[in-house]
Amino acid sequence: MSRTGGRLALAMAAGAAAELAGLALIGSAAWLITRAAEQPPLAALSVAIVGVRAFATSKGVFRYGERLAGHDVALRAQAATREDLYRALIPAGPRDRHGADLLSRMVDDTDAVQDLLVRGLLPGVAALVTGLAAVVLGLFLLPAAALVLLAGLVVAGVVLPAGVTAATRRRAARIAPARAELAARVADLLHGAADLAAYGAGGRALAASAEAGARLAALERGQARVNAVAACLGVLTQVLTVAGVVLAARAADAGSVATAVLALTSLVAFEPVLPMAAAAERMAGVLAALRRLREVRATPPAVAEPATPRAVPGGPLAVEVEDLVVRHAPGRPPALNGVSLALTPGRRVAVVGPSGAGKSTLLAALMRLVEPESGTIRLRSGEGPASDLRELPSDEARRMMTGLTQDPYVFQASLRDNLRLAGPEAGEEELAEAVRRARLEEWVERTGWDAPLGEDGRTVSGGQLQRLALARALLNDPPVLLLDEPAEALDEETADALMADLLDATRGRTTLLVTHRLRGLEEVDEIVVLENGSVVQRGTHGELVGAPGYYRDLWRSEALVARR
Numbered sequence: 001m002s003r004t005g006g007r008l009a010l011a012m013a014a015g016a017a018a019e020l021a022g023l024a025l026i027g028s029a030a031w032l033i034t035r036a037a038e039q040p041p042l043a044a045l046s047v048a049i050v051g052v053r054a055f056a057t058s059k060g061v062f063r064y065g066e067r068l069a070g071h072d073v074a075l076r077a078q079a080a081t082r083e084d085l086y087r088a089l090i091p092a093g094p095r096d097r098h099g100a101d102l103l104s105r106m107v108d109d110t111d112a113v114q115d116l117l118v119r120g121l122l123p124g125v126a127a128l129v130t131g132l133a134a135v136v137l138g139l140f141l142l143p144a145a146a147l148v149l150l151a152g153l154v155v156a157g158v159v160l161p162a163g164v165t166a167a168t169r170r171r172a173a174r175i176a177p178a179r180a181e182l183a184a185r186v187a188d189l190l191h192g193a194a195d196l197a198a199y200g201a202g203g204r205a206l207a208a209s210a211e212a213g214a215r216l217a218a219l220e221r222g223q224a225r226v227n228a229v230a231a232c233l234g235v236l237t238q239v240l241t242v243a244g245v246v247l248a249a250r251a252a253d254a255g256s257v258a259t260a261v262l263a264l265t266s267l268v269a270f271e272p273v274l275p276m277a278a279a280a281e282r283m284a285g286v287l288a289a290l291r292r293l294r295e296v297r298a299t300p301p302a303v304a305e306p307a308t309p310r311a312v313p314g315g316p317l318a319v320e321v322e323d324l325v326v327r328h329a330p331g332r333p334p335a336l337n338g339v340s341l342a343l344t345p346g347r348r349v350a351v352v353g354p355s356g357a358g359k360s361t362l363l364a365a366l367m368r369l370v371e372p373e374s375g376t377i378r379l380r381s382g383e384g385p386a387s388d389l390r391e392l393p394s395d396e397a398r399r400m401m402t403g404l405t406q407d408p409y410v411f412q413a414s415l416r417d418n419l420r421l422a423g424p425e426a427g428e429e430e431l432a433e434a435v436r437r438a439r440l441e442e443w444v445e446r447t448g449w450d451a452p453l454g455e456d457g458r459t460v461s462g463g464q465l466q467r468l469a470l471a472r473a474l475l476n477d478p479p480v481l482l483l484d485e486p487a488e489a490l491d492e493e494t495a496d497a498l499m500a501d502l503l504d505a506t507r508g509r510t511t512l513l514v515t516h517r518l519r520g521l522e523e524v525d526e527i528v529v530l531e532n533g534s535v536v537q538r539g540t541h542g543e544l545v546g547a548p549g550y551y552r553d554l555w556r557s558e559a560l561v562a563r564r
C-alpha cells in the first residue's frame with residue numbers, strides 16, 4: 001500500500017474506532033445505569049464500570065487520531081493537487097483563462113479535494129461501521145428492534161442523501177462557476193479601479209459585481225434550504241426509529257436493561273449517519289469542482305517538449321530564423337508568415353513595424369512560448385552544428401533567449417528583491433552595475449535598495465519601470481537579449497533618454513530589439529521591417545531612410561513631431 005493509502009486507512013480506522021467507542025460507551029452506560037437500579041452486588045457492575053471508563057477515554061484518543069491522520073492525508077492530497085495544477089499550468093501558460101477564474105479553481109476547487117476525504121470518505125466509512133455494529137448488537141438483543149433500526153439508518157444514511165443529491169446536483173454544478181464569476185468581477189473592480197473612476201463606470205461595475213454576488217447567494221440559499229429540510233427529516237427519522245425500537249422492545253417484553261441499551265445505542269448510531277445528507281450535498285459540489293480541476297489539467301501545453309532533449313549549446317550563440325510561420329489559432333491568418341532573420345554574436349537587430357505586424361509573436365516564438373506551424377529556429381555556437389530550438393527543453397530555450405517583456409511586473413517586494421528575481425546569485429556589485437547601466441542609480445540613491453515597491457508597481461513611474469526591467473535583463477545577462485518595446489507608453493523625452501541608455505548598455509551584446517520608435521536605430525546592425533507577419537524591408541538605418549516604404553514614412557513623421 002502506498003504511504004497515502006496507509007495514512008488514509010489509518011484515518012478511516014481511527015474514525016470508525018472513535019464512533020464504535022462512542023456506541024460502546026452509551027451501550028455500557030445504559031446497561032450500567034439500568035442494571036444498577038436493580039441493586040445487584042457491586043462485583044456484577046465492575047466490568048461495565050471499567051468499560052465505561054475505557055470507552056470514554058479511548059473515544060477521545062481515537063477521535064484525536066482520526067482528526068490528525070485525516071487532516072494530514074487531506075492536506076497532503078490538496079497540496080499535491082495544487083502542485084499538479086501548477087505543473088499543468090506552467091507549460092500551458094495563462095492564455096485562455098481569466099486570472100480570477102484560475103485563482104478560484106486553485107483555491108476553492110482544490111479545497112474540494114480536502115472535503116472529499118474529510119467530509120465524504122472518512123465520515124462515510126465511520127457511519128457505515130457504526131450503523132452495522134449497532135444493527136449487529138440489536139440482532140443479538142432483539143432482532144425485531146434491529147430491523148427497525150436498520151430501516152431508520154437506511155432512510156437517514158442512504159435515502160435522504162440520495163434525495164439531497166438529486167435535489168441539488170444541477171445547482172451544485174452552477175455554484176463553482178458562479179463563485180469564479182464573482183471572483184472575476186471583484187478582481188476587475190480592484191485592478192480596473194482607476195479606469196472605472198476615470199470613466200464614471202464604477203457604479204455599473206459595482207452593480208455587475210452585486211448581481212454576480214446575488215446569483216451566488218441565491219444558489220447557496222437554495223442549497224441551504226435543501227440541507228435544512230434534510231437535517232430536519234434526519235432528526236425526525238432518528239426520533240421515530242428510537243420510538244419504534246422502544247415499542248418493539250416493549251412488545252417483546254425485553255426488560256428494562258435491554259430496552260435502555262437498545263434505545264440509547266440506536267440513538268447514538270444515528271450520530272455519524274445524520275451528517276451524510278449534508279455530505280451528499282457537498283459531494284455534488286466536490287464532483288463539479290473536481291471536473292473543473294480536470295479541465296485545467298487537460299489544457300494542452302503551449303509548446304511540445306522534446307522526447308529526447310538535446311544539450312544546450314555553450315558559448316556565444318548565433319540564432320537563425322528561417323521561413324517561420326506562426327498561427328495563434330487554427331483558421332486565423334498567420335501572425336508570422338515566412339519570416340527569416342539571423343542574429344550573430346555581438347550584433348544587434350531591431351524589428352519594427354505597425355501594431356499587429358507580428359513583432360511580439362516573433363519574440364514569443366524565440367522564447368518558445370508559441371509553437372510555430374512551420375519553419376525553423378536554430379541555435380549555433382561557434383562552428384558547431386546547429387540545434388533546432390524544438391530539440392531543447394523549453395525552459396532551457398528561455399534561459400538562452402530572454403529579456404525585457406512587454407508588461408514588466410513589479411512584485412510587492414524591495415527594489416533589491418525585484419532585481420534579484422533575474423539574478424538570485426548576484427552580489428551587491430553586480431546589482432549596482434546593472435542599476436548603473438540602466439541609469440537607475442539616482443532613483444535608487446533617493447529611494448534606497450530596501451524601499452518596498454507597491455502592488456502593480458504603482459509606486460514606480462513608467463520610465464522607472466522600464467529601466468527596472470532593463471536592469472533585470474542586464475543582470476540576467478542571457479546569451480541572446482530580447483527587448484520588447486522598451487519605450488512603450490513613455491513620453492518622448494523619457495523614451496529618447498531610455499533608448500539612448502539602452503543602446504549604450506547593449507553595445508556588443510547579441511540583441512533583438514522590438515520597437516515602434518526609430519530614433520537611435522542608426523546604432524543597430526540591421527533593421528527588419530515587419531508588416532502583416534512578413535518582412536517587407538531590411539537593412540541599416542541609412543539604407544532604409546533612403547528607400548520608400550514604412551520605415552521612411554515613420555522616420556519622417558517622427559522628425560516632424562520632433563521639430564514641433
Ligand SMILES: Nc1ncnc2c1ncn2[C@@H]1O[C@H](COP(=O)(O)OP(=O)(O)OP(=O)(O)O)[C@@H](O)[C@H]1O
Binds near residue numbers: 335357359361362516
Ligand atoms: N495570444 C494570441 N491569440 C490570438 N491572436 C493573437 C495572440 N497574440 C497575438 N495575436 C494576433 O497576432 C497578430 C500579431 O500580434 P503581435 O502581438 O505579434 O503584434 P505586434 O507587432 O507585437 O503588435 P504591437 O506593436 O501592437 O504589440 C495580431 O493580429 C494579434 O491580434
